Amino acid sequence: MxxxxxxxxxxxxxxxxxxxxxxxxxxxxxxxxxxxxxxxxxxxxxxxxxxxxxxxxxxxxxxxxxxxxxxxxxxxxxxxxxxxxxxxxxxxxxxxxxxxxxxxxxxxxxxxxxxxxxxxxxxxxxxxxxxxxxxxxxxxxxMCMRFWPGWVELRQAVRDGRYGRVLAATFRRVTSHPQGPFYADGSANGGALLDLHVHDADFVRWTFGEPDAVESVGYARDTDEIDHVTTRYHYAGGPVVIAEGCWSMASGFGFEMRYCVNLEHATLDFDLGRDPAFRCITRDGASAAPIPAVDGGTGYGPQLRYFLDCIRRGRPADRVTLRDAAASVRLVEAEAESIRTGSRVTLARREARP
Structure with missing residues (x-):
């Protein structure tokens, strides 16, 4: 080029x-x-x-x-x-x-x-x-959470095992209902389940792999689709992983984006509304030294820079392919099925395309 x-x-x-x-x-x-x-x-x-x-x-x-x-x-x-x-x-x-x-x-x-x-x-x-x-x-x-400071650090810590295995992970993304005709139309936006919660569903897949099954509860309030969802992602022999997504909080509630991940030797905690947003507390009660890059900025700039750099350098943009994003839409659909049926949905029967 x-x-x-x-x-x-x-x-x-x-x-x-x-x-x-x-x-x-x-x-x-x-x-x-x-x-x-x-x-x-x-x-x-x-x-x-x-x-x-x-x-x-x-x-x-x-x-x-x-x-x-x-x-x-x-x-x-x-x-x-x-x-x-x-x-x-x-x-x-x-x-x-x-x-x-x-x-x-x-x-x-x-x-x-x-x-x-x-x-x-x-x-x-x-x-x-x-x-x-x-x-x-x-x-x-x-899928900007794959580039968000603090979330990237979490995935690296999980994948390299620096604090031992993950025992439990919880994710929370909740807010009031957004304004505008698009957000009022569940047939267009898919409710908070698809439009908001997909961020955490995708991050769970990226960090822990495809779950064996999902078990979800939720309800519609602001649209005719699911506006509040809580899902447990089941991993055989693996950690307890739960994510909540909602855009039905009372007007003026604001926006919360959080995770708390408990590992064998540390607890990693992120709260967008806190300063510093990211904390790493080890089992001896000490807080790890702050990581400057983690508490500044968003994922939007890093995401676009990554994509443009891949184009400039002639390399695949494989950090989040369209195939990855399609799998995350399919995962959210499994969560919707679990809410409709009131039962656990096994992902093995929802065959992914090659």
Whole structure:
């Protein structure tokens, strides 16, 4: 690839589109050359306006991006994909549109980043993963917890065994119901189960492997899909792993993103609302020395930098493939089945595609 900056096209300027614009602005080897949104007001959005009514996101400072003055603007995303001179198409559209525009961008020969969740259902996610496997371009799903400071540290500690085996792990991601028409429509967003909780379901898979079974409880309140879920992920002979996801807390509750993982020789604890967010307490009661990189920033910038660096260096973007993201959608669907049936769902009978 030439030394010129990578040319990015961002499709969808809600809170995540603006969050990605903000992250790209700090990357010197990329330029946002085009944007698309069917709402013309968003094409001239300014920092902090929530993308023209698209919701400001859960994380403080999220959604602060600005559309560059010299970026080409499109109301029709198909025109951006077919006309703009781009290296990368970044899909930040509502979930049901991911498949259509993701496939179109791949067919146009673009590298493609697709926000989470990959698709509204596992069948669509599999079709996208199949297309990515056939494409000569690179594709990645926007599962930002795989890049979040503190969460990356947790996975490394679990995988290298520095504190012994994991005894129990709990994850909690809860907030009030987001505003906007997309979040009111369960048929589009899949409820908190898919739109919010998928972050933790994916991180559980990435860190502990595919569970043998899931056992979930939950309810619908703000949409006609599952808006509050608690799941136990069963691992034969392995740790107790539980994750809770909810966007049905009372208005004004705020946002909580936490984990607490108990290992043989330490407890690792993360709370986004605390300073410092990350703690490592060893069995003798001492706190491990702070890790500066763990308590600063989010996963959005590292995620985009990783993907663009993979493109620049000509290497696979295999930290989170579309196949990985499709498997996480399938895992969430197993949780939904467990809630509907009131029973444990064994993952072995839900065959993953090769």
């Amino acid at each position: 030439s030394d010129r900056p990578l040319r990015i096209g961002v499709v969808g300027l809600g809170s995540m589109g603006l969050t990605h614009l903000q992250a790209y602005s700090a990357y010197p080897d990329a330029v946002v050359a085009a944007v698309a949104d069917r709402d013309p007001r968003r094409l001239s959005c300014r920092a902090g306006d929530g993308g023209g009514g698209g919701g400001g996101g859960n994380i403080e400072g999220q959604g602060g991006g600005v559309v560059p003055a010299d970026a080409a603007r499109y109301v029709d995303a198909d025109e951006l994909i077919s006309e703009a001179d781009l290296d990368v198409t970044d899909i930040c559209l509502p979930t049901p549109l991911h498949e259509r525009f993701g496939l179109a961008a791949m067919a146009a020969g673009r590298h493609v980043l697709i926000e989470k969740p990959l698709a509204r259902d596992a069948a669509a996610a599999d079709r996208m993963a199949d297309a990515a496997d056939r494409s000569p371009t690179r594709s990645m799903a926007g």
